[in-house]
Amino acid sequence: xxxxxxxxxxxxxxxxxxxxxxxxxxxxxxxxxxxxxxxxxxxxxxxxxxxxxxxxxxxxxxxxxxxxxxxxxxxxxxxxxxxxxxxxxxxxxxxxxxxxxxxxxxxxxxxxxxxxxxxxxxxxxxxxxxxxxxxxxxxx
Numbered sequence: 826x827x828x829x830x831x832x833x834x835x836x837x838x839x840x841x842x843x844x845x846x847x848x849x850x851x852x853x854x855x856x857x858x859x860x861x862x863x864x865x866x867x868x869x870x871x872x873x874x875x876x877x878x879x880x881x882x883x884x885x886x887x888x889x890x891x892x893x894x895x896x897x898x899x900x901x902x903x904x905x906x907x908x909x910x911x912x913x914x915x916x917x918x919x920x921x922x923x924x925x926x927x928x929x930x931x932x933x934x935x936x937x938x939x940x941x942x943x944x945x946x947x948x949x950x951x952x953x954x955x956x957x958x959x960x961x962x963x964x965x
Contacts, residue, residue, distance in 0.1 A: 914950035
């Protein structure tokens with residue numbers, strides 16, 4: 826709101842494309858903000874495993890849910906894939922809240938792997954969701 830027309834940013838939000846682009850940019854910055862606090866020395870050994878797991882995990886979750894929606898509830902597959910993409914990432918805060926509530930102590934490489942994976946799967950889900958919206962828009 827501080828960037829608005831009557832504020833120092835001077836941005837007119839009557840342009841839907843600009844508003845959407847700024848919203849997506851803000852979302853990306855928010856999603857990656859958690860990475861600033863990450864201890865990179867602890868996650869560096871698990872970097873490729875975590876990024877692979879977050880990418881493949883989002884794709885597997887989205888396609889599994891899409892197939893289920895398509896087969897069981899007869900959703901059109903592209904729309905089912907959009908819904909799958911929307912819910913495909915895990916919430917890092919929820920993951921750690923559950924672990925804390927159960928007094929689970931993760932050892933070794935598992936804690937940084939889970940931390941990095943749950944923090945990095947959100948951008949993948951956003952990109953997949955935007956891609957599916959683009960596919961749906963092209964079909965209309």
